[in-house]
Amino acid sequence: MKKLIDYAKDAAKMAYAPYSQFAVGAALESTSGRIFTGCNVENASYGLTNCAERTAIFKAVSEGERTFRRMAIWVDSDTLFTPCGACRQVISEFSDDLEIIIYSRNEELHTTIAELLPHSFSLHKDHS
Numbered sequence: 001m002k003k004l005i006d007y008a009k010d011a012a013k014m015a016y017a018p019y020s021q022f023a024v025g026a027a028l029e030s031t032s033g034r035i036f037t038g039c040n041v042e043n044a045s046y047g048l049t050n051c052a053e054r055t056a057i058f059k060a061v062s063e064g065e066r067t068f069r070r071m072a073i074w075v076d077s078d079t080l081f082t083p084c085g086a087c088r089q090v091i092s093e094f095s096d097d098l099e100i101i102i103y104s105r106n107e108e109l110h111t112t113i114a115e116l117l118p119h120s121f122s123l124h125k126d127h128s
């Protein structure tokens, strides 16, 4: 069976990153078992770039999913990186305890959104 990390690796191949050359892939599993992938999509107006994690969340929510089990993130790099602050906030909107597994070529980090963004800003947490 294809693993979540394999979906993230495939998604990274779709990255549109002509400015940074930093391709990121994310794969998000919903509680109903569906998998949504995302890649980073850059823009000549740099601040409009959308990260892989947010692409995956937005795709899932726009297709009717609001509750999630796990997210895998892949960068083809020697060093491990962690999601940016904007992505942490967007993930936390939909999950207090999402499991996040981050992979690089040589390392992996198992963490949660609660660990990455403690005391997150929240107005509404029932996702309805």
Ligand code: THU
Residues within 6 Å of the ligand: 017, 020, 022, 024, 039, 040, 041, 042, 049, 050, 051, 052, 053, 082, 083, 084, 087
């Ligand atoms: N990027 C992501 O896709 N996810 C992150 O969590 C951090 C950064 C992307 C944005 C940009 O296209 C490139 O990586 C370099 O910052």
